[in-house]
Amino acid sequence: xxxxxxxxxxxxxxxxxxxxxxxxHHFGGQLSNILENFEVLKGVDTEGIxxxxxxxxxxxxxxxxxxxxxxxxEEVLANAPKRDGEFFRIRPVME
Amino acid sequence: METTNPIPALDYExxxxxxxxxxxxxxxxxxxxxxxxxxxxxxxxxxxxxxxxMPGVLPNINRQAVEYAMMTxxxxxxxxxxxxxxxxxxYPYPDLMKGYQISQYDQPVGLGGWLNIEVNxxxxxxxxxxxxxxxxxxxxxxxxxxxxxxxxxxVNRSGVPLMEIVSEPDMRSAEEARAYLVxxxxxxxxxxxxxxxxxxxxxxxxxxxxxxxxxxxxxxxxVEVKNMNSFRAVFRALEYEGERQxxxxxxxxxxxQETRGWVEPEGKTVSxxxxxxxxDYRYFPEPDLPPITPSSAWVENVRxxxxxxxxxxxxxxxxxxxxxxxxxxxxxxxxxxxxxxxxLVSSDPEVSPKEISNWLVGAAAGILNTSGCDIIDFGRRVxxxxxxxxxxxxxxxxxxxxxxxxxxxxxxxxxxxAQTIINEKGLGQISDTSELxxxxxxxxxxxxxxxxDFKAGKAxxxxxxxxxxxxxxKGRANPNMASEIIxxxxxxx
Ligand SMILES: [Zn+2]
Numbered sequence: 001x002x003x004x005x006x007x008x009x010x011x012x013x014x015x016x017x018x019x020x021x022x023x024x025h026h027f028g029g030q031l032s033n034i035l036e037n038f039e040v041l042k043g044v045d046t047e048g049i050x051x052x053x054x055x056x057x058x059x060x061x062x063x064x065x066x067x068x069x070x071x072x073x074e075e076v077l078a079n080a081p082k083r084d085g086e087f088f089r090i091r092p093v094m095e
Numbered sequence: 096m097e098t099t100n101p102i103p104a105l106d107y108e109x110x111x112x113x114x115x116x117x118x119x120x121x122x123x124x125x126x127x128x129x130x131x132x133x134x135x136x137x138x139x140x141x142x143x144x145x146x147x148x149m150p151g152v153l154p155n156i157n158r159q160a161v162e163y164a165m166m167t168x169x170x171x172x173x174x175x176x177x178x179x180x181x182x183x184x185x186y187p188y189p190d191l192m193k194g195y196q197i198s199q200y201d202q203p204v205g206l207g208g209w210l211n212i213e214v215n216x217x218x219x220x221x222x223x224x225x226x227x228x229x230x231x232x233x234x235x236x237x238x239x240x241x242x243x244x245x246x247x248x249x250v251n252r253s254g255v256p257l258m259e260i261v262s263e264p265d266m267r268s269a270e271e272a273r274a275y276l277v278x279x280x281x282x283x284x285x286x287x288x289x290x291x292x293x294x295x296x297x298x299x300x301x302x303x304x305x306x307x308x309x310x311x312x313x314x315x316x317x318v319e320v321k322n323m324n325s326f327r328a329v330f331r332a333l334e335y336e337g338e339r340q341x342x343x344x345x346x347x348x349x350x351x352q353e354t355r356g357w358v359e360p361e362g363k364t365v366s367x368x369x370x371x372x373x374x375d376y377r378y379f380p381e382p383d384l385p386p387i388t389p390s391s392a393w394v395e396n397v398r399x400x401x402x403x404x405x406x407x408x409x410x411x412x413x414x415x416x417x418x419x420x421x422x423x424x425x426x427x428x429x430x431x432x433x434x435x436x437x438x439l440v441s442s443d444p445e446v447s448p449k450e451i452s453n454w455l456v457g458a459a460a461g462i463l464n465t466s467g468c469d470i471i472d473f474g475r476r477v478x479x480x481x482x483x484x485x486x487x488x489x490x491x492x493x494x495x496x497x498x499x500x501x502x503x504x505x506x507x508x509x510x511x512x513a514q515t516i517i518n519e520k521g522l523g524q525i526s527d528t529s530e531l532x533x534x535x536x537x538x539x540x541x542x543x544x545x546x547x548d549f550k551a552g553k554a555x556x557x558x559x560x561x562x563x564x565x566x567x568x569k570g571r572a573n574p575n576m577a578s579e580i581i582x583x584x585x586x587x588x
């Protein structure tokens with residue numbers, strides 16, 4: 001199954017990745033290969049088998065509703081590309 | 096300018112479905128142990144690597160949040176899934192720290208329920224498609240500094256537990272949509288699972304609305320309406336949008352499937368720039384969270400925790416207290432009012448429940464409106480015994496109801512009992528015959544024209560003179576006795 005150029009660009013846009021012409025060919029080919037492998041898997045008869053959402057069988061792991069200390073504001077903002085007082089500062093976002 | 100003949104308007108019906116997001120009233124967040132009290136904390140202080148979306152962290156499900164969602168689902172007559180799991184909903188937006196939201200896709204906590212609404216004296220059942228678990232996003236603040244726009248991010252709200260309640264497209268008017276929302280809101284407040292404050296954003300509503308020729312199940316373009324921040328806004332926005340869609344079609348236009356935002360000051364919806372790719376959510380099972388298989392014991396425990404819900408309480412108020420539908424509706428719409436009313440009724444079995452209701456939905460509601468207080472504040476200032484004592488004083492004609500209202504206001508302001516206020520201000524009703532006789536004598540003496548009118552057969556004259564007597568006594572005269580004495584004295588002339 002060969003991905004179209006548009007499909008590759010769409011997937012790149014979803015991942016917020018910029019693509020050069022070379023990238024489109026390079027990754028487009030790789031993605032197509034992966035999908036071909038899934039085509040093979042699709043051939044397996046799965047009639048009557050429940051879909052699996054989890055690879056292990058652990059269930060019902062939950063915690064009590066108890067507050068634990070958070071990071072300090074300094075720690076939270078330590079890796080901010082841009083900081084503005086108590087906030088992260090980012091490019092304008094339209095509502 | 097004349098417009099060309101419009102295409103004759105077909106008879107369309109409106110089809111509305113609602114999606115409600117309600118914040119859950121847990122102490123900590125959905126998938127981490129940070130405090131979920133985001134509103135009262137300095138920005139970016141209730142944040143940890145999990146809700147900040149750092150790589151390599153492990154989320155952990157808040158059991159209380161799941162329980163609240165299960166409780167809601169059961170109150171809405173949903174069945175509780177025996178297997179429920181979490182999924183990643185991917186979309187890039189700066190308020191979403193991880194780049195995806197942990198939500199539930201195909202196996203939500205609850206499925207297939209309903210609630211009843213009442214519009215124009217008719218009960219209608221509205222289907223609930225699903226109840227599922229979600230998390231809130233960070234808060235963005237928009238700034239403009241001398242033409243330079245930028246945004247600020249406060250991550251405190253990121254990861255606060257949300258529950259989404261999706262209705263079936265069962266509503267046929269803005270009025271029905273409002274009734275649904277009011278009912279759902281009331282249920283959540285009764286359950287105590289959410290503060291459900293629309294203005295503060297802990298209860299949010301988006302609507303899907305379309306129109307179709309009446310009697311068909313043809314699907315026309317569905318419009319999603321957002322930015323409605325009050326019950327009134329939801330009603331107005333949906334009224335407007337239904338009309339707009341009819342107008343587009345009647346003018347020969349085509350309806351687009353789109354998202355529109357309600358602009359409150361202008362009273363209209365406007366198309367929002369469509370983020371085309373944003374709808375490609377690429378849901379997949381959340382690998383970091385194991386599924387939940389609620390045991391039947393847990394489900395039954397939660398069911399046993401359900402309080403009496405608004406509808407049941409309404410029915411009980413009608414049957415147990417003999418209240419009219421109108422009163423029972425007003426009294427049960429919110430849990431606090433209903434509970435205060437029950438305290439009033441039980442504080443003195445001699446006072447009629449209907450009498451008490453009159454005072455609560457009348458004079459007390461008036462005080463709430465003008466003071467901006469809620470019923471909890473009111474109850475703190477006017478304790479149930481004192482309120483009922485006041486109602487009793489009026490029903491025993493110690494004071495008349497006009498004076499009673501003044502006394503209630505004073506009780507609300509000062510916290511004093513009705514009796515104290517009546518004594519201090521000398522407000523007791525005059526039922527003393529001799530005092531009233533003297534006053535009647537004065538009224539008859541000072542109003543010869545009215546006496547002449549009475550003699551000429553004008554019944555109105557008696558009313559006039561009773562009014563004069565009330566005035567003379569500053570409203571304290573017992574009106575029945577006053578009327579009796581005036582009539583008798585005139586007859587003796
Ligand atoms: Zn956290």
